[in-house]
Every structure is written in structure tokens, then in C-alpha cells.
Amino acid sequence: MFAEEWPLMMFTLFSQLAIGSFVILFLIHTLLSKKDAQNANALTQKGIENVGWIMALALVFSLFHLGTPTGAYRSIYHLASSWLSREILTAGGFFVLWFITRYALKKGKSAAVLGWITAIAGIAAIYSMASIYATSIRPSWMNPNTYVAFFGATFAMGTAGALSFMAIDAKKAQFSAETLSLLKKISLIAGVGVLIQLLYLPVLISSLNNGGTAAQASAHLLSGSYLVPLVLRGIISLIGAALLYLALSSSAKGVRSISSQKIYMGLLLMFVGEFVARYVFYGTAVSIMIGTN
Numbered sequence: 001m002f003a004e005e006w007p008l009m010m011f012t013l014f015s016q017l018a019i020g021s022f023v024i025l026f027l028i029h030t031l032l033s034k035k036d037a038q039n040a041n042a043l044t045q046k047g048i049e050n051v052g053w054i055m056a057l058a059l060v061f062s063l064f065h066l067g068t069p070t071g072a073y074r075s076i077y078h079l080a081s082s083w084l085s086r087e088i089l090t091a092g093g094f095f096v097l098w099f100i101t102r103y104a105l106k107k108g109k110s111a112a113v114l115g116w117i118t119a120i121a122g123i124a125a126i127y128s129m130a131s132i133y134a135t136s137i138r139p140s141w142m143n144p145n146t147y148v149a150f151f152g153a154t155f156a157m158g159t160a161g162a163l164s165f166m167a168i169d170a171k172k173a174q175f176s177a178e179t180l181s182l183l184k185k186i187s188l189i190a191g192v193g194v195l196i197q198l199l200y201l202p203v204l205i206s207s208l209n210n211g212g213t214a215a216q217a218s219a220h221l222l223s224g225s226y227l228v229p230l231v232l233r234g235i236i237s238l239i240g241a242a243l244l245y246l247a248l249s250s251s252a253k254g255v256r257s258i259s260s261q262k263i264y265m266g267l268l269l270m271f272v273g274e275f276v277a278r279y280v281f282y283g284t285a286v287s288i289m290i291g292t293n
Helices: 005-033 037-065 069-078 083-106 112-134 145-168 177-209 213-223 227-247 260-283
Strands: none
Touching (some): 005 037, 005 083, 005 112, 005 145, 005 177, 037 083, 145 260, 177 213, 177 227, 213 227, 227 260
């Protein structure tokens, strides 16, 4: 992978972690608020506050990829035709809306509608991000797999991130058996996010094998030199998802039966797994311009 791709790679990973964490946290907040709004705030407020700083780090990485970072604002001039412009607008919009939502929650105000508008902006940012790659000249990216990979990573890492933020306040908030049962179900989203990516790989490789020269070259890389990293990625990510579930498996015991260490380890493994997957995503992208006159 060329050195200039690293900031972009880290931008995609950290922004997906931040947006996914916010969406899952606000989903949990909404479900818990139906019965106990005060405890819902206690469980999720700190996590919602911290999400924005991860997004800020992602935006910093994105600036390193630009030739002239101070001119980034000019990119929004082409909203009608450029997915990059739409990504900048929606990612920046998510960050601004997060700040407003955070302020409202800290003041004890209801932020249900605002929170979901923020989540929608985040989802739009992920879609725009994926569309940049899906409309490129690299067959391995010009494929539904790009959307599967980006949204799968968003919800896999986001679930792990949300549960990790909540685990930080485990000693302050009351984790009733009912709450832990809900969190246990939510933790399954991480496994689904990983599985849909793994299950789509054979479809991706098959479609690339039936394509042109560049597509076939990408397929050979995926099934050849990058196969071992892909297998290791699957194992690492699935272990991470399993740890999240196991950390909440003692919900029947009642209050505060949560293993923070397992949740943190689950997040670490999920991030490492997605890091490897994203490395392969960039490493196997062969341009259709290669080999042409």
C-alpha cells in the first residue's frame, strides 16, 4: 500500500467507529428511555460525549490526505456531482450535530429527534464515503462489497465501541437484569456486522473472476497472497464479537454483572480485524488503467 493511503485508511476506520458507536448508543438510549430516562442518560451520556472526539481524530486524519488541507472547504462546491463533496458535508454535519446533541443531553434536555437526525447524518456520511470508492476505476471497489464492508465495519466496531463506553460507567449506573438482557441482544449486531462481510467474500471473488483483467487480478490477490490475512481477520473479529456477547452472558445474576475487560478486549479485536480487512481492501484494488496503452 502506498504511504499516502494510510491517513485515508485511518479516516475511514475511525469515522466508522465514531458513527457506529453513536448510532448504537442512541438506539440503546431510546430503548431504555421508555422505562427509565434517568438511567438511560447515566448509561449512555458519557459515551455520546466521547464519540465526537473519535470523529475529530478521524477528521484530522482526513486532512493529511488532502493536497491542500486549508482548501478543504472548496470541495463542498460540487455537491451535485461529487461524492467527495457529499462526504465532507455529511461527515462535518455529523460532527456539528453531535456537538449540539451532546450539549442538549448535558443540559438535561430531551434530544430524541436531534439524536436521530445526527445518526442519519452519520449514516449518510458512511454511504457517501463508500460511494466514492464504488464509483472509482478499481473493479474490486466498484462492487456492492464496498457498501457491505463499510456498513459492516460501522456496526461491528460501533457496537463494540458503544458497549465499551458504557462499561466505563459500569460502577455508576445500575445495570438491571432487564438492561443487561437488552445489551446482550444489542451485542449480536457486532457478530452480524462481521459475518455479512465474510459471507459476501466468495460472491466478491466470483464476480471479479468473471470480470476484466484488472478484476481478475484483484480476485487472484484475494484468493492468493491476501487469503491468510483474510482468514486471520475473520478469526480475530469473530472472537471479538464472541467476547462482547460473553461479557454480558451473566445478565440473569442482576445488577452490574458485566465484564468490562472482555468488552474492552472485544473492541480491540474488532478494530484490529477491521484494520486488517481495510488493509486488504486497499491492497487488492487494481486499477483498470494498469496494463492499458
